[in-house]
Amino acid sequence: MREYEMEVLEKYELEVNSTRRIRGAFYCDTKEGTMLLKETKISERRVPLLYLILNRLEKQGYLVDTPVFSKEGNLVQNSRDGTRYLMKKWYPGEECNLKREEDIFRAARKLGELHLGFQWYEPDLQEKEIFQKFQKEEVQEIPQNTQQSVCEEKKIDWTKLSPLLSKNPLEEMKRRNREMKKVRSFIRKRVAKNEFESYYLKHYEEIAWQAEKVTEQIERSGCQNLYERSIRERKMLHGDYNYHNVMILPENEVITNFERMRIGIQVDDLYYLLRKVMEKYHWKQKTGQNILEAYESVRQLKLDEREYLCLRLAYPEKFWKTASAYSRSNKAWLPEKSVEKLQTAVEQTKEKEVFLREVFE
CATH class of the missing domain: 3.90.1200.10 (Aminoglycoside phosphotransferase (APH), C-terminal lobe)
Incomplete structure (x- = not known):
């Protein structure tokens, strides 16, 4: 792992035992469980939505790669060279093997299970409180004379956190x-x-x-x-x-x-x-x-x-x-x-x- 990636890793409250490079990411064995540090292109606006939905699925019992907050309460971290990273929960399993048909059938069954209750609904009060940290960080970038009005607007306009619609x-x-x-x-x-x-x-x-x-x-x-x-x-x-x-x-x-x-x-x-x-x-x-x-x-x-x-x-x-x-x-x-x-x-x-x-x- 390069110095830049090590600096990013240090921004998380994780006790890392070892790391190794895998396809496009770093596999991290930590005291808190297996994690994956991965380069990302996801936008700042969309990453809270990703966390919200995956956190919901996790509470329902699904095993998913939910993003992890850093010490400062961020989900996306920038390295000194400008690369953006996402730390995600990970699992010591194997990718679905196309040569094993039973793996494919298990993937299909899991998809059916996911679709049964996979539906968007507005965040509740507890979920909204989680995202105050994102709103505060965004407001800091807004000129002083407009901070208050924009902040108030963001607090009530949760429709902006809604997922994209598929094309017709x-x-x-x-x-x-x-x-x-x-x-x-x-x-x-x-x-x-x-x-x-x-x-x-x-x-x-x-x-x-x-x-x-x-x-x-x-x-x-x-x-x-x-x-x-x-x-x-x-x-x-x-x-x-x-x-x-x-x-x-x-x-x-x-x-x-x-x-x-x-x-x-x-x-x-x-x-x-x-x-x-x-x-x-x-x-x-x-x-x-x-x-x-x-x-x-x-x-x-x-x-x-x-x-x-x-x-x-x-x-x-x-x-x-x-x-x-x-x-x-x-x-x-x-x-x-x-x-x-x-x-x-x-x-x-x-x-x-x-x-x-x-x-x-």
């Missing part, structure tokens, strides 16, 4: 369709086309047709009502639920990295987990069916949720995502991995169609 799925699909079309138009104008661009043009029409078809089905379905109901009922989702963010312990599971949590359609979490796993398993029907059954053993999907899940899976997400990455890249040089991802997206289209037909119809 229909509008998102339409935006992605336009983006893929824009990429095609750009490539067509290029005289010398590389392997990626030639392959993209070759398969664009069939993929774009599929994307438009799914978008039309979303528009005709009850998915818009599902979205509006989820927003109205303040349903929460993890926002990045995949096998990297689930740890497997002998008797329990740990859910980590809630930084992208938001209010929206909870099935988006299940969609993301299922898609990421199925891409690795080449849309193996039995595995996918077992993931769904594991989730529904805890929380039964409603008809509109099941329809929405099927349509989200049917949309050519990987093709769009690869095209989106291309549009932001240096066109003079593309990594070979980009071509492979595009080819995989096209090659798995038929496998996915069979999977959806067998599992959802």
Whole structure:
């Protein structure tokens, strides 16, 4: 651990026995338990919300990576070189192993359990008192003549602590369709086309047709009502639920990295987990069916949720995502991995169609 990180560590009331570097963070063995010191990009405004929600989940019995306060009452610490750090509770377990199907099924069951009561509600008086320290620190940065009015405003305006809302799925699909079309138009104008661009043009029409078809089905379905109901009922989702963010312990599971949590359609979490796993398993029907059954053993999907899940899976997400990455890249040089991802997206289209037909119809 460098001197800068040691200085950050000393800002916490933790008796550290040892530290070791792991992927993008420092694993800390302390007298108070296992901790993780990790670089973070989370905003000052959003980190109190992260603490609030994870503290609630922890009180409900979930094992989560709740942030830890420093001696000064801060959740985010800056090192001398400007790097921002978050100290979080951690656990001596293993990341969900994609090669062990039982790990995946346990992750799906834990997701169903999380979704049962994962809902946003306004902080109570006791929770509000915790955040006075954040408000005081922010007020110190405000000019003297405006401190009082801003402070009073912050004390009553707790709506600013509310989670972000998910984007409308229909509008998102339409935006992605336009983006893929824009990429095609750009490539067509290029005289010398590389392997990626030639392959993209070759398969664009069939993929774009599929994307438009799914978008039309979303528009005709009850998915818009599902979205509006989820927003109205303040349903929460993890926002990045995949096998990297689930740890497997002998008797329990740990859910980590809630930084992208938001209010929206909870099935988006299940969609993301299922898609990421199925891409690795080449849309193996039995595995996918077992993931769904594991989730529904805890929380039964409603008809509109099941329809929405099927349509989200049917949309050519990987093709769009690869095209989106291309549009932001240096066109003079593309990594070979980009071509492979595009080819995989096209090659798995038929496998996915069979999977959806067998599992959802």
